[in-house]
Amino acid sequence: MNATHIYLVGFMGAGKTSVGQRLAQLLGWTFIDLDTGIAEREGVSIREIFNRRGEPYFRDVERAELAKVSRRENAVVALGGGAFCTDENQSIVKSTGISVWLDVPMELLQARCAGDVKRPLFTTREEMESLYRRRLPHYQKADIHIDIGNLTVDAAAEEIRQRLLHDKVLRA
Numbered sequence: 001m002n003a004t005h006i007y008l009v010g011f012m013g014a015g016k017t018s019v020g021q022r023l024a025q026l027l028g029w030t031f032i033d034l035d036t037g038i039a040e041r042e043g044v045s046i047r048e049i050f051n052r053r054g055e056p057y058f059r060d061v062e063r064a065e066l067a068k069v070s071r072r073e074n075a076v077v078a079l080g081g082g083a084f085c086t087d088e089n090q091s092i093v094k095s096t097g098i099s100v101w102l103d104v105p106m107e108l109l110q111a112r113c114a115g116d117v118k119r120p121l122f123t124t125r126e127e128m129e130s131l132y133r134r135r136l137p138h139y140q141k142a143d144i145h146i147d148i149g150n151l152t153v154d155a156a157a158e159e160i161r162q163r164l165l166h167d168k169v170l171r172a
């Protein structure tokens, strides 16, 4: 198989953007951060979109942006933490590429995101745990599952590349 998109999925703080940038470098592909595209499209930050228009509006724009990037070629795409959690978005991802779940333990995600003002949905520990539990069944539907644990960005990107080669998603 010769995939043209690698979609990185996982919870906030999983490292989708930093690992995605490195993976794109390793593959010589374009890197696309879905949230960056959304913020550019709207002309304001993700937090502002949530504050001014609310989450349902954000999800509409997120879906439109995903449909747009799915038409690009040879791209590593970092999805926001909620982007892989609807049937419609999953079917765009499934029909245009391979999804890779960056699985990071909840304690580590908490430690990384605590106090982060850029993430409107990152609130209390209890709410995060409940959101994480609701999202897990979606993340588990990704094609490839990578246990990220405490891997460095470079090691995580290399691990994904090896899996893609092993699974013949990429040609050596």
Ligand code: S3P
Pocket: 010, 011, 012, 013, 016, 035, 046, 079, 080, 081, 082, 083, 118, 119, 120, 121
């Ligand atoms: C969200 C995660 C964020 C961003 C938005 C909503 C979520 O992306 O898309 O704040 O629903 O989990 P990151 O996963 O990159 O933080």
